[in-house]
Every structure is written in structure tokens, then in C-alpha cells.
Amino acid sequence: MTNSIVEGQGELKQNRAFVTLMISQAISNLGDWLHLLAILTLVGLRWNATPWEITFVTLSAALPILLTGPFAGALADRLNRKWLMIIADGARIIIVGAFIFADQIWHIYVLLILKSLFDVMFSPAKNGKLKEIVPHHQLAQAVSISSVIEQMSKIIGPALGGLLVAGFGITWCFVMDAASFLISGIILLWIPGHRVIQRVDSDVTGVEEETAGSTRVKQSFWKETLEGIRMLASLPRVGTSLLLLAAAILFLQFADSQTVILFRQLPGISGDLLGWCVAASGVGTLIAAMSVRKWKTAGHGLKMGLGTAVTGLVIGTAGLVVGVWPSAGMGAQLLLISLFAMAGAGIGFAVVPFQILLQEQTPEPMTGRVFGTVGSVMTTSNILGPVTGGLLVTSFGVIPAFICSGILLTLLGVLYLLKKPRAKTGHMEVGIPAQSVAPGEVS
Template sequence: MDQVQTASAAEGGFKPLLRNRKYLLLVAAQLVSNMGEWLYFIALLTLVGLKWQATPWEITAMTLCMAIPIMIGGPIAGMLGDRYERKKIMIVSDVVRAALLVGMIFAGNLIQIYILLVAKGLMDVLFSPAKSGKIKEIVDPKYMDQAVTISSTIEQTSKIIGPSLGGLLLALFGIQLCFIIDAGAFVVSALLLLGVPGKIRKQPNVEASPLHIEAERQTPVKKSFFKEIGEGLQMIYSIPLLLGGVVTICMVLLVLQMADSQIVTLFRMIPDVSEDLLGYCISASGVGTLLAAMFVRKLKWGTLTKMGLGAVATGLVFAVCAVVVVAKLPHLVQGVALFGSFFLAGIGVGFVLVPFQMLLMKRTPEHMTSRVFGTVNSLTSAAVIVGPTIGGLMITGMGAVPTYIIAGLGTATVGAVLLCLKKNIVKKDELDSKPASIALTSETAAM
């Protein structure tokens, strides 16, 4: 029966989702919100880095103010997303973020910016798990892969278009009006969400852990605050395939951020480097990830295989980037090599991130979606915070090129280890899932 449904979903492509008005409103809100995120980020960097001439440590503190709320607040946001109405959470998040962005216009020093960033980070962390849970509510499981693909494509597209549009708006209207436009984007997102229905109860997730299938059917009971937060981590631990994916994604982000956070330091080593080269390379990475998001679901490989190969490819390309920077090549050849390397690295990142997002959607019960996504956001945010710290220490001690080579080879090693262990992980996952399949089959026969 599952094979027939999968085949039917594949034949239908994206058409069923395009007829799903609820889903279209949700992803439209996501698109507007994501675009606003990138417009705001560039305006903020321009204000703090260029107009106020902030020091590197002050810019680092700004980055931490954005990341730490996600790391700490992820499980809490997930718990709230599973306990309360997700639509209302997203609307409140959008409205408050709009007000905070307007507040940045009147900020006169870095301390005020830091406070606004922490508050905004807390609202950011509320939105994402609630959105993921809402997708689970309104999309048929047969079309979940397509739904995740569209959502991932929107995220990558906004990374490509957002910076260019942000630069244009800054040139035309200035920083203050750019903040206002960003605030307006969140207001539009909130208005779009008004058309999304409220709580929708769905049938239990057949692919979920057998330990939670029965719990998903039971009438919800009140639990302690910290118990609900811990359940997200327990759910991940109870599904071997999900656990393997989470460990991999955190390790990849940790090692990659050791180098990725110091990309400017690496590019400064190129004699007479063009100021536009870094922007072109980042855009190339975004295009690569976008293409991967569009096509990776069509490959018949397993999730862990895709993630492992993506990590290996990304790591090797990062190591090559360091070699290209110090190689005595003509500027044109060097620029083309770096552009191509970042494009391939973007494809590799897409092979890691997109299958992982699909895995999260497919294997997490609807009533636990927000908690699981909130926990994952916290774990990945911790990696994003620790990675740059280690990278800064390594670059100070040994330089940018060795750091990039070590980080690249480390990422490739994580992928290689996953490829070696994937058979055991999949086998254990299948064994743990068998009782659920047997129970559901018996129940169906009894009915």
C-alpha cells in the first residue's frame, strides 16, 4: 500500500500541493519572512560594520546574540509549538519581529542592538518549529517530500535574491527605510498566516517510533514543563535513523563552521582580491544548494547515503579552496576555480541538509514535530556557536589555510564514517520499526 501511495505521489509531482490552498498560504508567508530576514541582516551589517565601524569582537558578539537564543530557546519553542496553536505562535512571532525591526531604527549604540537581537532571536526560534509542525498538519504524508523540497527551495532562493535586493534597497533608500521594509515583510507574513487554518488533528504517523504511536492516539494530558522539553530529545534517541542524521548534521556544522566563519580571513590572503569575489562565491554556493534541494529527492539513494556523500564532497571542496587561495594562479583562473568550488560545496551542503529535513518530517509524529524541530535547532545552533570559536583559535595559532584544510578533511571524515555505519543504523532502525508495522497490520485486520 505504501509503495502504491509513493508511486502515486511521484507521478503527481507538485500538482497536489499547488492545489492545497492552506499549504500555499503557509509557504508564501515563509517566502516573505525569509526575504525579510536577508534584507534585515545586510542592513544590520551595514549599520554596525560600516557606519559604526564595529570591531571584530563586537561583530562576533552580534552574531552570538542572534545564535544563542536559538540554541537555548529551541526546546522551549518546540514545547510551546506542540502545546499551543501553531498558527497563533507564528503570527505573534511575525508581529513582534516587525516591531523589533522598527526599534532598530531608533537604536543609538551596540548595547541596544544586542538587546533587540536577543529579543528577535527568541521570536525567530518560535516561528520555525511551529511552521514545521503546521506543514505536518496540512500536508498529506504522501507529498511530504515535495513539501519539504518547496520549503527548502524557498530558503535557498531567498539567500540568493535577498542579498542582491537588500543591496539595491540600501542604495536607493538607505538603512532606515530598509528596516521599515523588513518590518513590513513580517506584517505581510502575518496577514498571509491568517488564511491558514487552526489546529488540524491527523492520524498517527505510521513511520514514527513504535514507542510513540500509541501515545499519539491517546488523549493529551498535562505534563511538566521540563518533561515536555526533554521529550524532543527522547524522540530523536528512540529512532536510530533520526539519531544518526542529527549526530551527522551537528558534526558537519561544527566542523564546517570552524572554517566557514572565517571566510573573509581566507579571501584576504589573495593579492589584490576583488571586493566582489566573495559575494559571487557565496551566491554560487546558494545556487548549488538550491539545485540540490530541487533534485536530491528524485535520487533513489537512502537518506544517510545522500548525507554521507554530501559531507564528503563538501569537505573535500573546502580543503581545495584553501589550496586554490595560496596557489600562484592568474586572477581569472583563481576566481573561476573558487566560484566553481563554492558551487560544488553548495551542492554538497544541499545533499546533507535537504534529505535530513525530509527525514525529520517523515519520521516525527505530528504531535511531537515542534519539540523535535526545536531540539534540533538548539543542537545545530550549539554547533554553529562552538565551531567559530574553535576556528578562531585555530586560525590565530596556525593560520587560515591549515584551518581550512583541517576543517574540510574533518567534514569529509564525518561523511565517510556515516557511510561506513549506515547499514548498521538502517538495520537497527528497521528492527525497531517492525513492532509498529506488525501492530498496525493486526489492528487493520481486526477492523
């Protein structure tokens, strides 16, 4: 692979395009958490939604990602990624603003579906742009920084959302979210529209890359979509990891999608507890994201196995806490916040290694298609999980659903730990799972 670096090869902080992209991401991610917490508070605590109604809220956000992920990835590989991100931000300004006028739950469903359609357009374009502006040897650091930003938004967003809801009302969360997309779109104007890092990957991908003196080979939309699937199949570490963590996300969603229902079991529960628990989870994942690259003595499989097992133990314990300590006293709330912090750390160790692996192993011209396909696979888990969780909660109650989720995650983590590594290539472990989610980001 040949790299022609137009913009400096020094520290990432000297890469202006990367810094600009991260600033835009930080503002957009912050608005996403304001928006999600406002919806959960509105639907789950104010409208007292049923488990199935909450499940449909999750499905409305996830289903478009499943159906359109690979197509959005192919689109990101065919068109200018910068302008795709700006268009997605512009559309989401209008959609999020419309939440202010929603007064029935079906309004929430429709708006979430529309917003997710543009979320899925933005995500593969952003991931592809990251590889356009960051040299290959700095990708691991760039992905870690991006993950840290995502988790910091989970800390700041819920806290700010709680202040806005308490002081001004839920409406201001939607106003701030719409403003975040406006600012993000404006900042993206300063990102280069052209490729900064030139790569020749035609021997790997069979796709002729666009350079200053060449024009990209035009292929059918369907053919480009299928190429993303074939590329995943040709990367056994990535493909195996994707399938294994998809199972983890499936089991996690049994409980995670019904967290509001769990909290409603505590008499006199404060509406702020959800925000604090989400923030605590973000702190845990932030710590994990910052620690993954420093913990060099452990392979990806060990990190992911421990992270999944810890998450399972914590999820099961959270269900038991509510079951055996059914009071909303300060002790119970502090314990729940601590458990969510530990769960966040576990999720971080199960997610960040794969994000690094995926970025390093995917050829840049294929980034959109591969990330779109990965998003669709993970979204399948994010859809089946809440549906199964709704069935479990309706049939057996929310506490058994949490315990079941915890047991399955713990067993899956143990399987990760028991999986024998086959070999090593360079510094990357072969045959060991490590993965990244989705939310909605997915985005």
C-alpha cells in the same frame, strides 16, 4: 495511523493551506537574507570588526536557540501554532526596525538575541503546522518544496540586498526585512488555526491528540520538553543522524563564521562579493534540494557522505585560493563564487534528506518538541563552531582555519560513506546518517 483529510488529497498545489504557508515562508525567508547580509556588510566590511566580534555576532543569533529550543518546541505543541507564528512575526517587525538605529556593535548583539528568541518560537510552530495541513504521503514533497523556497531566498535575497545597499544604503535592507515580517504575518491569517489532517498517534507517543470532540491531555511543561528528547532517542536513524551531522556543522562553522575575514585578505575586495558568494551557495543548495528526491538509487547515507566530503574539499580549496592567489582580480572572484556554489550543493545533499526523514518519522503531536530539541542540538554546533573558528583565526590565521575545516569535513564525509547500512525498512534506509541544519532559523 488513521488519517482523516478535510482538505483535498490531490496535488500539494491544490492544498490552499500549504500554498499559503509556503508564500508566507518565502516572504519571511527573503527578508532574513536581506537582514543577514546587511549585518555582515555593516559589521564585517564597514565597521571592520575583529574575528572575535564577528564570532559574537554569530553567537548572539545562535545562543537563544540553544537555550530555548526545546521549550519553544513544547510551547508549539501546547498552543495554537498559527497564532504563535503571527506573534513571532509581529515582534520581529519591531526588532528588525530597531537595527536602523544601531550605531554600536553591542546594539547588534542585543537585537540579534531578541530576534532569535522569536525565530526559535516561529520555527517549530511552522514545522508542526506543516504536518497539520499536509497528508503523510506528501510530506517528502512538501519538505522538498520548503527547502527549495529557502534556497531560492538565498539567491534573490543577497542580490536584492546588494542593490539596496548600493542604491539606497543598508537601512533599506532593514526596512524591507521588517516589511517582510509584516506581510508574512498578514498572510498567516488565512491559514487554518485548527488541524486539517487528523491523526491518532496516541499508541506511538502516549500523547492524546486534540480532535473535534476531545481535549488534549495537559502535561507539565518540563515533561513535554523531555518527551521530545525521549522521542529522538526512540528513533535511532534520526538520533544517530542528528549527532553525526552536528559534527559536520561544527567543523563547517570553523570557516563559515569567518568568511568575511577571509575575503578581507584580498586587496581591493568588492563589498558585493559576499552577496554573490551567498547567492551562488544558494543556487548550489537549490539544485541539491531539487535533485535529492529524484536520485532514488542512492540511500541517505551516500547522499550525505558525498555532500559532506564535497563541502570539505571546497572549503579547503577556498582557503588555498586566497592563500596562493592573493589578488582580487576577476579570475579569483569568479573561482570563489564557483566554489561557494559547489559548497552549497554539498550542504544541500547533507541537509535535505534528513529534513525529509525527520518529518516522516516524527508523530505530528510531537513535532514541536522534536524539532525544538533538534534545533538546540544543531545550535550547539553553531555556537561551538564559531568560537573554535575565532580561536583558530586569532592563533593561526584565517587560511589555516579554512584548511582545517575542509580536512575535518572531508574525513567525516568519508566516514559516512564507509558506514555499513544495517537494513532497510520500506523505502527508508536504516542506520545511515542524514540530517538538517539549523540558522537561525536557525530559522
